[in-house]
Amino acid sequence: MNNKLQIYNTKSRKKEEFVPINKDYVGMYVCGPTVYGDPHLGHARPAITFDIVYRYLNIKYKVRYVRNITDAGHLENDGDEGEDKISKKARLEQLEPMEVVQHYTISYHKAMDDLNCLAPSIEPRATGHIIEQIEMIKKIISNGFAYEVNGSVYLDVNKYDKSYKYGSLSGRKLEDALEGTRDLDGQSEKRSPVDFAIWKNAHKEHIMKWPSPWGLGFPGWHLECSAMSEKYLGKTFDIHGGGNDLTFPHHEAEITQSNAANNCEPVKYWMHNNMITIDGKKMGKSLGNFITLGDFFLGSHEKLAQAYNPMTIRFFILQAHYRGTLDFSNTALIAANKGLNKLMNSYETLDKISASKKNSYNIKELEGKCYSAMNDDFNTPILISHLFEGVKIINSVNDELTDIDNENLILLRKVFKFFIFDILGLKSNKQSELNTTDEVMKLILKLRNKAKNTKDFETADLIRNELKKSGIQIKDGREGSSWELIS
RNA sequence: GGUAUCGUGGCCGAGCGGUUAGGCAGUGGUCUGCAACACCAUCUACAGCGGUUCGAAUCCGCUCGAUACCUCCA
Structure with missing residues (x-):
């Protein structure tokens, strides 16, 4: 080590x-x-x-x-x-x-x-x-x-x-x-x-x-x-x-x-x-090919296929070593997003699995590899690859294919928490509440509109009245329906 | 032109002389009413040509190609 x-x-x-x-x-x-x-x-x-x-x-x-x-x-x-x-x-x-x-x-x-x-x-x-x-x-x-x-x-x-x-x-x-x-x-x-x-x-x-x-x-x-x-x-x-x-x-x-x-x-x-590149060329203000962070979070740029959570951006950047160039692409970001979700999901699973007397793993060694990666000029991609090794362990134990004893389980929890949150500075990638609410509301308004179009006003009114009880006001206008929180 | 960095499998991206990187995608499974999600398993590499070495993606040389800095940019 x-x-x-x-x-x-x-x-x-x-x-x-x-x-x-x-x-x-x-x-x-x-x-x-x-x-x-x-x-x-x-x-x-x-x-x-x-x-x-x-x-x-x-x-x-x-x-x-x-x-x-x-x-x-x-x-x-x-x-x-x-x-x-x-x-x-x-x-x-x-x-x-x-x-x-x-x-x-x-x-x-x-x-x-x-x-x-x-x-x-x-x-x-x-x-x-x-x-x-x-x-x-x-x-x-x-x-x-x-x-x-x-x-x-x-x-x-x-x-x-x-x-x-x-x-x-x-x-x-x-x-x-x-x-x-x-x-x-x-x-x-x-x-x-x-x-x-x-x-x-x-x-x-x-x-x-x-x-x-x-x-x-x-x-x-x-x-x-x-x-x-x-x-x-x-x-x-x-x-x-x-x-x-x-x-x-x-x-x-x-x-x-x-x-x-x-x-x-x-x-x-x-x-x-090193620099972030876009289509192999440096992304920079003077070149006019930069994408603002706000654009990423909202997905509001022609180069972006969708909105990306800040943690996806962070994970994307951490999956490359800081001294190498990193080429931007939607597929790479989507891959990063999925990888991050996998990591975070397994962290949640880690809380649920239980120790047994038998043990198949040496977590101390895994921990050592994580430190070695960081000690080698902050090699976060290597660190992340070791964490995915941990993901395999967690899933395998969760599926009851292998076992982990109490000592190793406690250490694994410690290692995951420390490197994922304290060192890599990642947060759960669950979308912000408001974002999710907005998506859900779009769907509800769509359904209600469908009801209105078929003159099923009973359903439409039910939706409007029930939502009002929950503190959400539906506003029907010439441009369609929108919603807002009642203050 | 000068100074650097780099060319790895479908994509991203590690590797610093000998052992599986890893993620995503693909494929085959498990799960599911069907899906999605999730999980398990798994295929495809090392720009080209020489050299050093028992052994090179990894060291050396050359060729080709890419990028950055030499005006401001993180």
């Missing part, structure tokens, strides 16, 4: 044994959403991935889990030249930027809650940490790794590269990066195309801006994570997570900023979840 946790570190590109910096404590920072749109399936992947990490580490350590909300500084496009995403959305919808932020933060939280992701210990926002970001910029400037031009501050990557190695996370070399950048026609204020903004001067029409030593402006996107992770987790912390599309430039920039400001590496273990 593998009883030591191994984590794949993007930086070393191999699995390493997890040893926290401070015994018994773990600091984990995960890049959260930029709140300018509805949460989509892509947001669910890192949230669930690191929810699992958080839940598993919590067994052994006291974990501080920090996940930011980006509500400023994230530019729309073109590196350092585009418009702030939140500002743009606010401008288009004629809202206060914080109204945009509030709206999408709430919908993000709701979706995460539906997916049964535990809330982070701290959920800091970029706009709440302008001062910390300014202080960090000052340090970077005084260390000589940044320069100011027209009220903007840029990190001098060429100079940084002389003292530290730039590109250590993504494997990029500075020369290659320089080659890959396109000619900016001398329009840029930057000394080199690889430099990036840590503070941007705000134009007059820009609606989100703060005073700084360099004038009115706003922080560069990469900076918030460096400043906030340092504030809540220290200059060096254990785990930094996020989607693998953030490896470069975002996380590379974080390393650069931390070294430039504090002369130390910020992160011990870098973890990156």
Whole structure:
């Protein structure tokens, strides 16, 4: 049995044994959403991935889990030249930027809650940490790794590269990066195309801006994570997570900023979840092929054959390892849904079966395999396959084909409860009451309509009157019948 | 072009040198008034070509193909 946790570190590109910096404590920072749109399936992947990490580490350590909300500084496009995403959305919808932020933060939280992701210990926002970001910029400037031009501050990557190695996370070399950048026609204020903004001067029409030593402006996107992770987790912390599309430039920039400001590496273990794909292509906002989580829960998207319960989404994601791509399809989701139901049904059966003197199983061994799977870089698909081994045991005992003794039965109950609910964070997939009620009511209204059409008003009235007694009002209108709860 | 990741049976998806992954679908059963659900059993693999090895899906090389990052994206 593998009883030591191994984590794949993007930086070393191999699995390493997890040893926290401070015994018994773990600091984990995960890049959260930029709140300018509805949460989509892509947001669910890192949230669930690191929810699992958080839940598993919590067994052994006291974990501080920090996940930011980006509500400023994230530019729309073109590196350092585009418009702030939140500002743009606010401008288009004629809202206060914080109204945009509030709206999408709430919908993000709701979706995460539906997916049964535990809330982070701290959920800091970029706009709440302008001062910390300014202080960090000052340090970077005084260390000589940044320069100011027209009220903007840029990190001098060429100079940084002389003292530290730039590109250590993504494997990029500075020369290659320089080659890959396109000619900016001398329009840029930057000394080199690889430099990036840590503070941007705000134009007059820009609606989100703060005073700084360099004038009115706003922080560069990469900076918030460096400043906030340092504030809540220290200059060096254990785990930094996020989607693998953030490896470069975002996380590379974080390393650069931390070294430039504090002369130390910020992160011990870098973890990156892979993307969800749709028809083999990355699902993403910029590609316009994303499906929102709301769409999944309601089935309201042309790609969706039906509505999917949040737990089906969660199980679907957990059936693939977090570092692999996961291709979306209806058949895969339906398969996940059925598999989940099977697992949950057997959990219910587990309560009903009884122990005997004879015993056919070694549950201790099964438990060990479950832990080994999790210790191997959080291999949830393997864990799930072991749980299905348990399903076979439960059904077999239930069918009186084999026996289990009391000791093993108690352990099996413990193992199932622990891994299914505490670690994988699954919940019973029974449809919400209201959903079911709605389906049932649709049928009743259909039957009543049939009665009305055959002038069987006795039946129709019986239905209406009996339902009213149960607190449901039927409303006949020109468009047909509907129902509502009587308040 | 540069940097990575990957190509597994009808579908999804594990595997990290030798033993059944698992789920879904299919097939055959059990259950049922008939079904559905549920349960049991079971078939189909390792992109191609070389090499290392007693032994390779697993290591190495080449070929073909796919994807991601190099502008913003989880």
